[in-house]
Amino acid sequence: MIIYTDANACPVKQEIDTLASENHLESYFVFTFAHVTNRTYYSTSIVLDTDAEAVDLYIYNHVKPGDVVVTQDNGLAAMILQKGAAAVSPRGTVFHYRDIDMLLLGRFEGIRAKQGKTKIKGPPAISKEDRCRFVQALERQLQ
Structure with a gap:
């Protein structure tokens, strides 16, 4: 089992990294150049060109049944x-x-809104409860 993370704007990289390390799992943070960080992680960082779907395509082309994607x-x-x-x-x-x-359908509607120059309000900041819910969900997937 491998964990792949769409890491460009992922707010739970530390939680993923901790769980991957504790479980001795292979883990990849997939970024574009625009989102590279100088932080050091247990997870391997994969840095790609800033093409619109570069991260999605990389993950899609590498993921296998039984892997987990965040x-x-x-x-x-x-x-x-x-x-x-x-x-x-x-x-x-x-x-x-x-x-x-x-x-x-949600993806399509989001793309249509962007094409129409509609301002879309992003999600609220991630809360402590969201982080706990994420850790619990990821732990269940890793079992």
Whole structure:
């Protein structure tokens, strides 16, 4: 089992890193150049060009059934589920195969809103409860 993280704007990298280290799991933080950090992690950092879907494509091309992907991206979550891997959001939502149509619709609506120059308010800051829910969800996936 490998953990792949869509790490560009991931607020729970430390939690992922701790769980990967404690469980002696292979773990990758996949970034674009625009989001590189100088922090040192147990997880291996993969740095890619800033192409729009570079991180998604890298993860999609490397993930295998039984792996776990941490992402806030509904489209990536839907693709991962179709490959037989697990997908978890940084807020602790575990995505399920039955949710693929809804995830893709949400992705489509988000893209349409951006094309129409609609301002979309981002999610609220991640809370302590969100972090706890995430850790619990990821631990369940790792068992």
